[in-house]
Structure formats: structure tokens, C-alpha cells
Amino acid sequence: MAISLFKGQRVDLTKGNPNLKNILVGLGWDTKKYDGGFDFDLDAAAFLLGANGKVQSDLDFVFYNNLKHSSGSVQHMGDNLTGAGEGDDEQIKVDLTKVPANISKITFTVTIHEADVRKQNFGQVSNAFIRIVDETSGKELIRYDLGEDFSVETAVVVGELYRNGTEWKFNAIGSGYKGGLRSLCLDFGVNV
Amino acid sequence: MEIQRGFRDKLEKYFDPAQTFEVDMNVSGASVYDFSCFGVDNSDKLSDDRYMIFYNQTRSPNGEISYSPYTNGAKFSVNLSGLPASINKLVFTVSIDGSGTMGQINSHSVEIGRSLTMKLSGSDFHDERAIISIEIYRKDTWRIGAVAAGFDGGLRELLKSYGGEEATQAKSHGDDGGQTSQANSYGSSSQAKLYGDGGVQTSQGKSYDSGEAQARKPVELRKGQKVNLDKATGEILINLNWHKGTKGGWFSKSGAIDLDLGCLYELKNGTKGSVQALGKNFGSLTKPPFISLDGDDRTGESSGGENLRVNSARISEIKRILVYTFIYEGARNWQDADGIVTVKCPGSRDVIVKMDEYDKTQGMCAIAMLENVNNETFSVEKLVKFFDGHKTMDEYYNWGLKWVYGRK
Structure with missing residues (x-):
């Protein structure tokens, strides 16, 4: 059974699971199905960060316009899932063995596209979750349900995979930010 | 605050x-x-x-x-x-x-x-x-x-x-659902709002707004966008309409534009096939594939365009439907035709797929893909992708049918 995390919890991923290589990071959410107004366009992204918490190149920012990292270690599967329902809304695949040595962590985020124009925020989004599946066995290893009720934020840092010595661990963050994807990019050192 | x-x-x-x-x-x-x-x-x-x-x-x-x-x-x-x-x-x-x-x-x-x-x-x-x-x-x-x-x-x-539930069943105070003439008991002037279409009325004389359900805004898809219809019910209508063009005189170069609507279907039991006028596969609503095509409109004169219908009661037997249109004969005036496919499902917002890309060199356009979602409804994805014919399109979407030439 998958481990269910609470906010702030950190768990081992590869310790006790040393052959873990290909993982699928699934992100999902529900938007209120009220009528009227603009549709929601939520985007998942992954930031590959160095020890200083910043990207070393703009290409370390994997998102809908940069789907595959040059190392082949992180691949965004694009916005091609059915949406509504129990399943993931977006997926990002990670090959832990290919992550370059100078990358200390991979941070996963969800942001609302054109949130200002559409006057949308995460107060209108519910049941957000992140889960990690071992692609080889198909087993779900970790699940973090962001039970936190977000308010007027337009970006959420969901969680991060980080190195701990030779092992990989996961940290359930679940923090909201105003300023959308742009503010996250600036924080992580991506040139926007 | x-x-x-x-x-x-x-x-x-x-x-x-x-x-x-x-x-x-x-x-x-x-x-x-x-x-x-x-x-x-x-x-x-x-x-x-x-x-x-x-x-x-x-x-x-x-x-x-x-x-x-x-x-x-x-x-x-x-x-x-x-x-x-x-x-x-x-x-x-x-x-x-x-x-x-x-x-x-x-x-x-x-x-x-x-x-x-x-x-x-x-x-x-x-x-x-x-x-x-x-x-x-x-x-x-x-x-x-x-x-x-x-x-x-x-x-x-x-x-x-x-x-x-509406007041007549749930909250009536001895009201049998008919209209009474009692005035509003809060002392304001009698508000016996009587709606001709049988609006809900409680014994206190005020009724719900019983007008026809507000038409809900249609959803126009972007290329590659996929949405789910609400729970599929009744007959799902897939309508193709376009600018018919004029028949023109003896020397006229622009003719009537004849778009043909059709679909490839794949049933859950593995059966695959097509519903289209060419070859006279008009399908059936009551028998597999539970998809039918209205008679062929060769000049587009019937102002409603062409329709495919899907029997949603049999949705659990249908895996996916690829809706396409092709120009059987004549110039591939896709831009002049400006086709629009509307997917109408009772209870859902209309889903509109505009054919807003044009390839004059190709006669076949895959417009939309409908896929079974949990046997409850279909998702609709806008494709608008051009091919030179049925076979190439079939291969692209992994259908695996055998295609031979036909005539109308």
C-alpha cells in the first residue's frame, strides 16, 4: 500500500528499494464544476535544481514548452490525459539513474495558466494530490493529498525529490504562492 | 476585511x-x-x-x-x-x-x-x-x-x-401541486405567479422561476483539447455543417461543396468498421454499431448539414469513434467550406469543433475522436488532421480496416 504523506513529511524512496529506476510522478486536482467563466488550465512542471536551490540552465525547467530534459532523466508527458475523475491530470516521468550528478533536487509544481486574466486561484481548486508510482512494478509508492485549503494563490509547490547521500527521498511541501508560474521561475533562477 | x-x-x-x-x-x-x-x-x-x-x-x-x-x-x-x-x-x-x-x-x-x-x-x-x-x-x-x-x-x-426535489413533492403545505389562489402569507400583495407551462407553485403563492432551462454556453475546443461530455443519455447527435457554395452557372468555376461525414468505430468486442455514405454503410442505432448516419446530403442543400447519431444507451459496447469528413469530388476548398462539427448530448453543453485549419492538398480530415469514459460518457477531442485518404488516416489512428475503392 502506498504511504500517505502529510504536509512537511519526508520519506525514503530508494532506501529499501535500491533498484528503483523509472518512476512516474502523477499530479491531479479537481476544479469546481460551476458554470460560467473561463475554463481552468492547470500546468504541472518540474524544476531540476542544484545545491543552491536554483537551476543551472533554463533547460532545467521542464514544462509544457520543454517536455524532455537533455539528460533524458525527466520527461513531461504533456497535457494529454482525460482530466476529470480519479486519475492523474498530468504526469512526469523520472529516471532516477539518469539525473545528472549536479542536480540535487527535482521540485514539482502546479500553476494556473493566465490566472490573472481569468481571475482564478487555487481557492477554486480542490483535492490536489501528487503520487509516485514505480513504473517497473506499477505499484504506487507514495501519495500526498494536499488537504490544505489554498486561498488566493496561483502557484503551488507540491513536493520535491531530493538526494540524501546516494539515496533519493521525497518531501511533501504543499505550499501556495501568489504570482503564478512566473514567480516560481524567478525564485528558481529561470530567466523569464 | x-x-x-x-x-x-x-x-x-x-x-x-x-x-x-x-x-x-x-x-x-x-x-x-x-x-x-x-x-x-x-x-x-x-x-x-x-x-x-x-x-x-x-x-x-x-x-x-x-x-x-x-x-x-x-x-x-x-x-x-x-x-x-x-x-x-x-x-x-x-x-x-x-x-x-x-x-x-x-x-x-x-x-x-x-x-x-x-x-x-x-x-x-x-x-x-x-x-x-x-x-x-x-x-x-x-x-x-x-x-x-x-x-x-x-x-x-x-x-x-x-x-x-421541487416544492410540490417536498415542501408543500397541503398543496397537491396545483395552483391555489392564496396570497403570499407574509402580507405582501398576492403574488400568484402563474406560469403557463406549469411552474412550480407552493400554497403560499410564490413559485420558482419555471422558465425553460437557460441554454448553456457551448464549448469550442482548441486543437488537441479533450473534454468529457456530461453523463451520456439519449441520442448523441454529431452534426457537420458548412458553407455550401453556389452551384454556379455553365461556366462557373466554384461549385457546390460536398463534404461527406463519416466515422470509424471500434466496439469493445473488437468489431471495427465505418459508417459513411460511400459504400452505403449508414449504420444502425438499434443494432451494432449503434451509430447511424442520416441520408447523404450531396449538395449541402439541406441547411442542417449532415448528422451522425449515437445511441448512448449502448455506450458500454462502444470503445471509440473517429469522426471525419472527406471531399468525395471537387476541389478541396476546406477554407471556403469552413466546416463546423457540433456534438450535442442531452444535458451537456454543446461541444464545437471548428475546422479551422486547411490543407488543400488533402481530401480527408479527421475532425474529432470520441472515446468511452468509464462506460458513462464519451470524451471529445479536437483533431482536425488531414490525410490523403481513408487508409492513411486509418493507419495513423491504428484502426486496421481494409479499404477498397467505392462510388456513390
Whole structure:
């Protein structure tokens, strides 16, 4: 059974699971199905960060316009899932063995596209979750349900995979930010 | 403190939710507005309709919520600690009685516990007839959510969306559903609003807005976008319409544009095939593939275009449907044709796929893909991809049919 995390919890991923290589990071959410107004366009992204918490190149920012990292270690599967329902809304695949040595962590985020124009925020989004599946066995290893009720934020840092010595661990963050994807990019050192 | 749409927080940060407090709502505008509070359970359902507090039911069973209107608004007095455990959330709404839309209001204000205020204006809305204003809900502790979302319907549709039943069944006070002539018992002048189409009326003389369901805005897909229809029911109509072109005179170069609508289907049992006029596969609604094509409109003169119909009662047998159109003969004037496919499913918003890309060199265009979702409904994805013919398109989408030439 998958481990269910609470906010702030950190768990081992590869310790006790040393052959873990290909993982699928699934992100999902529900938007209120009220009528009227603009549709929601939520985007998942992954930031590959160095020890200083910043990207070393703009290409370390994997998102809908940069789907595959040059190392082949992180691949965004694009916005091609059915949406509504129990399943993931977006997926990002990670090959832990290919992550370059100078990358200390991979941070996963969800942001609302054109949130200002559409006057949308995460107060209108519910049941957000992140889960990690071992692609080889198909087993779900970790699940973090962001039970936190977000308010007027337009970006959420969901969680991060980080190195701990030779092992990989996961940290359930679940923090909201105003300023959308742009503010996250600036924080992580991506040139926007 | 002023709050905006999307705001969520624990009530206890602003006032003591254990004490009775007020939710004061008003609207400045030209229509008649009704203010209501729905006390719903944790499935968002009005399982106990005594907890719909509005002009016709102004007090909940133990007085935990009570309603008192004023000129252009209403105050709800709320005692959260008195609510039964089954009530998980209070939804406060405004709905229009009669004509008008929320886009036309001047303003809508809500004040909660004399501590939080939300102010909206008509520009926050469009042509909706109701607003879901705020929600007060339990999650570890009592919280507030500033929803501020428009709703495409009036009070009757709001009630329905919370799974409630109309007054004639649920809340009648000895009323058999007929229209009585009793005046409104709150002392205002008789408001026997009688709607010719049999509007719901309670014995107190005021009825729900019973007008026809507000048409819901169609969804126009972007290329590659996929949406789910609401629960599939009845007959799903897939209509192709286009600019027919003129037949022209003896020397005219532009002719009538004849687009042919068709589809490839794959059933759950593995059966695959096509429904199209060429080859005379008009399909069947009552037998597999449960998809039929109306007769072939060769000149596009029938102004409604062409239609495919899908029997949604048999949806569990259908895996996917690829809707396409091809130009059987004549120039590939896709741009002049400007085709539009509309997917209509009873109860759902129309889904529109515009053929807004053009490839004059190709005669076949895959327009949309419908895929079975949990045997409950279809998803519709906009493709608008061009091919030189059936075979190439078949291969691209992994259908695996054998294609031979045919004539109409």
C-alpha cells in the first residue's frame, strides 16, 4: 500500500528499494464544476535544481514548452490525459539513474495558466494530490493529498525529490504562492 | 476585511464561529433577486430539504438558520453549533427571478460575521442567472470559501444541482401541486405567479422561476483539447455543417461543396468498421454499431448539414469513434467550406469543433475522436488532421480496416 504523506513529511524512496529506476510522478486536482467563466488550465512542471536551490540552465525547467530534459532523466508527458475523475491530470516521468550528478533536487509544481486574466486561484481548486508510482512494478509508492485549503494563490509547490547521500527521498511541501508560474521561475533562477 | 473570489480560511481567525452570526447578502441591479442558503451533506447534496432556507422556508428545523429579507437583500442568521452533524456545508446563493443576467448587475455584496466582506460587480460574471456566493463548510473546523461563481440556471436548477426535489413533492403545505389562489402569507400583495407551462407553485403563492432551462454556453475546443461530455443519455447527435457554395452557372468555376461525414468505430468486442455514405454503410442505432448516419446530403442543400447519431444507451459496447469528413469530388476548398462539427448530448453543453485549419492538398480530415469514459460518457477531442485518404488516416489512428475503392 502506498504511504500517505502529510504536509512537511519526508520519506525514503530508494532506501529499501535500491533498484528503483523509472518512476512516474502523477499530479491531479479537481476544479469546481460551476458554470460560467473561463475554463481552468492547470500546468504541472518540474524544476531540476542544484545545491543552491536554483537551476543551472533554463533547460532545467521542464514544462509544457520543454517536455524532455537533455539528460533524458525527466520527461513531461504533456497535457494529454482525460482530466476529470480519479486519475492523474498530468504526469512526469523520472529516471532516477539518469539525473545528472549536479542536480540535487527535482521540485514539482502546479500553476494556473493566465490566472490573472481569468481571475482564478487555487481557492477554486480542490483535492490536489501528487503520487509516485514505480513504473517497473506499477505499484504506487507514495501519495500526498494536499488537504490544505489554498486561498488566493496561483502557484503551488507540491513536493520535491531530493538526494540524501546516494539515496533519493521525497518531501511533501504543499505550499501556495501568489504570482503564478512566473514567480516560481524567478525564485528558481529561470530567466523569464 | 475585504476578501476576493477564491479566498479560503478558518472562520475562527475572524470571529467566534460558535456564536450566532449573520450572513448579509444584497444585490444592486434591475432584476428581482432571491437569496437562499442550502445546507448540504458531505456529498454536496440537500439530503434534508428542510435545510434549504429561502423566501418560502425561512427557518431551519431548530432555528439554526433563519432568513429575513430587506429591500434588495437578505440576512441569514446562522448558528453553526446548532447544526446537525449531517450538515457539512452551507452554500449561500443569489438567483434571478424573471429576466436578466448576473453580468448586468451593478454589484453584489456579502458580509459575514460583520468581519469579512466580499464585493463583486457585473463584470465578474457573464450571462449566468445565479451566483454561488460563499460557502461555510466543516473541515476540521468551520471555514469560509469565497466561491463567487456564476451558475447557469435559476433557483430551480440550483435546487436540482443539490439533488433537491421541487416544492410540490417536498415542501408543500397541503398543496397537491396545483395552483391555489392564496396570497403570499407574509402580507405582501398576492403574488400568484402563474406560469403557463406549469411552474412550480407552493400554497403560499410564490413559485420558482419555471422558465425553460437557460441554454448553456457551448464549448469550442482548441486543437488537441479533450473534454468529457456530461453523463451520456439519449441520442448523441454529431452534426457537420458548412458553407455550401453556389452551384454556379455553365461556366462557373466554384461549385457546390460536398463534404461527406463519416466515422470509424471500434466496439469493445473488437468489431471495427465505418459508417459513411460511400459504400452505403449508414449504420444502425438499434443494432451494432449503434451509430447511424442520416441520408447523404450531396449538395449541402439541406441547411442542417449532415448528422451522425449515437445511441448512448449502448455506450458500454462502444470503445471509440473517429469522426471525419472527406471531399468525395471537387476541389478541396476546406477554407471556403469552413466546416463546423457540433456534438450535442442531452444535458451537456454543446461541444464545437471548428475546422479551422486547411490543407488543400488533402481530401480527408479527421475532425474529432470520441472515446468511452468509464462506460458513462464519451470524451471529445479536437483533431482536425488531414490525410490523403481513408487508409492513411486509418493507419495513423491504428484502426486496421481494409479499404477498397467505392462510388456513390
